[in-house]
Amino acid sequence: MASTLSDRELVARCRAGDQQAWNELVERFSRYVYAISVQAFRLSETDAEDVFQEVFARAYQHLDKLRDDAAVRPWLAQLTRRLCIDRLRAAARELPVADEELIAGSEETLALLDEALTVHEALAATPEHCREILDRFFARDESYKTIGEALDLPAGTIASRISRCLGRLRELLEGRSDPNRPSGVR
Numbered sequence: 001m002a003s004t005l006s007d008r009e010l011v012a013r014c015r016a017g018d019q020q021a022w023n024e025l026v027e028r029f030s031r032y033v034y035a036i037s038v039q040a041f042r043l044s045e046t047d048a049e050d051v052f053q054e055v056f057a058r059a060y061q062h063l064d065k066l067r068d069d070a071a072v073r074p075w076l077a078q079l080t081r082r083l084c085i086d087r088l089r090a091a092a093r094e095l096p097v098a099d100e101e102l103i104a105g106s107e108e109t110l111a112l113l114d115e116a117l118t119v120h121e122a123l124a125a126t127p128e129h130c131r132e133i134l135d136r137f138f139a140r141d142e143s144y145k146t147i148g149e150a151l152d153l154p155a156g157t158i159a160s161r162i163s164r165c166l167g168r169l170r171e172l173l174e175g176r177s178d179p180n181r182p183s184g185v186r
Contacts, residue, residue: 011069026056029073033080035113041084047091051083058083077114122172130165137162 005013005021010028013021033055037048058079066075123131136142136150137158148155 006070007072008069011063011066011072014063022060025059025072029076030056032073032113032117033076035117036077036080037084039113041081041088043084043087047087051080051087054083055080118173119169122169125172126165126168129161130168133158133161134165134169 005024007028010021010025014025030052034048034052037043037051038045043051055076059076066072123134126134133147133151136147142150144155144158147153147158151158153161
């Protein structure tokens with residue numbers, strides 16, 4: 001149901017008290033929030049889980065303060081950053097670290113995470129056969145021959161399929177500028 005909703009529509013339903021929409025919002029952004037905590041700020045698993053819980057608790061309490069419903073992803077990212085920095089400050093009381101040092105390394109990682117999430121979401125919107133072939137070629141680093149054998153296709157066909165699937169992925173990524181598109185398209 002909600003996975004086809006844009007971020008704006010999803011937030012509107014959450015504000016209206018739709019529990020299923022809230023569950024979808026948490027599902028849509030859970031890996032993103034957790035990745036910011038672990039990859040950008042290098043929090044321990046325990047601290048990252050605490051930040052995760054706090055982000056969504058605060059989001060639930062303050063969703064009405066979000067000025068642009070379509071901007072829920074950057075709003076959650078900013079909330080996550082603030083809570084991660086608070087967590088690091090608390091842990092660093094024995095070893096003081098400047099705020100600039102905390103933020104400096106995280107910004108580049110956050111940009112990479114944001115980009116990876118966008119590609120992941122676009123890939124999820126491609127047909128299953130495209131996800132399969134692109135995953136095998138790019139993520140698993142399988143050869144044309146290996147992919148062809150696994151999919152029962154001639155190895156020569158694999159290159160054209162990869163090309164067509166990448167074209168479809170490109171179209172989806174170029175369409176990402178539409179603010180009414182869901183950021184968690186599945």
